[in-house]
Amino acid sequence: MAENETLDLWSPSSRRWQQLLTKFEDDKSPEEIAEEATRCLYRTFKGLVDILPLKDLLNAAKRGPAAVEAIARCCPEAGEYAELIAQCSVMTSDPTELMKNVLFATYNRFLDQIEMKLLGPPPWLDVSEFSHVRYQVAALIKGDVDHLAQQVSENPTRRPRMPGRSLKQKEQDQRAMLGMSIGVHRSGTYG
Numbered sequence: 001m002a003e004n005e006t007l008d009l010w011s012p013s014s015r016r017w018q019q020l021l022t023k024f025e026d027d028k029s030p031e032e033i034a035e036e037a038t039r040c041l042y043r044t045f046k047g048l049v050d051i052l053p054l055k056d057l058l059n060a061a062k063r064g065p066a067a068v069e070a071i072a073r074c075c076p077e078a079g080e081y082a083e084l085i086a087q088c089s090v091m092t093s094d095p096t097e098l099m100k101n102v103l104f105a106t107y108n109r110f111l112d113q114i115e116m117k118l119l120g121p122p123p124w125l126d127v128s129e130f131s132h133v134r135y136q137v138a139a140l141i142k143g144d145v146d147h148l149a150q151q152v153s154e155n156p157t158r159r160p161r162m163p164g165r166s167l168k169q170k171e172q173d174q175r176a177m178l179g180m181s182i183g184v185h186r187s188g189t190y191g
Contacts, residue, residue, distance in 0.1 A: 005048060005078040007106065009113035016043045017110045024114055030133055034140035038162065040110070041103055041145065045152060046159045051077040054156035061089040061098050084109075095153035103145045107138065 005013050009021065017040050023033045048054065052075055060067035068089040072082035081102075088101040111134055119127060144163065151160040 004076070005044070005051065005081055007080045007084065007109045009110055009117075014110075016040045017114075020110065021114045021117060024118060024133075030136040030140060033133065034137045037107060037137055038141050038144040041106065041141070041148060042160055042162045044106065045103075045148060048078055048081055049157065049159050051075075052081055054152060057082065057085050057089075058095040058098065058153060058156055061085075061093045061095065064093070065089045081106075095156075096149050099149035099152045100145055103149055104138070107141070107145075 004011075008014060009017055020033065020036050020040050023036045028036075053071060056071050057068055060071050065086060068086040072079070072086040075082035084105055085098070085102050088098055088105055091101055092098050115130055115134070119130060147163050148160050151158075
């Protein structure tokens with residue numbers, strides 16, 4: 001990986017997350033946005049395995065946030081991600097739970113930036129509309145985040161692989177989302 005990994009949406013290393021912005025701009029469904037968000041998380045952490053001492057950071061979390069912070073300071077290529085791991089280690093020392101928190105924190109950091117981009121002048125007219133889609137997507141990616149967190153925590157030196165999703169699983173996710181979206185009217189495009 002030539003450039004540093006960063007949590008900045010506009011960095012060249014974050015092109016994968018700019019594709020997520022495009023899904024919002026193109027008024028894609030929450031399911032399509034969730035698929036892209038999952039791909040973004042997997043691609044991001046696949047690249048981080050090569051430049052971030054995830055094993056050391058996860059082991060340090062068992063000793064406490066100060067130990068994680070000490071290692072994070074030595075990670076110039078992915079310092080923002082190392083710092084995010086240090087911040088999340090305050091909440092838990094369990095490697096799988098820590099990685100779940102880091103993954104959702106990564107998702108939220110990029111979504112905050114996407115929200116700022118889209119919530120200026122129209123087409124986004126309503127913060128609650130964006131928030132509704134954002135939380136639908138978070139609910140849809142939860143299973144994939146759990147799977148990715150498990151992969152990374154069990155073998156932090158191995159590049160994670162995206163799981164195949166069966167048609168049955170996709171249909172179950174869509175039915176669950178239908179229950180969340182009944183009564184919500186989309187007042188036009190959100191991107």
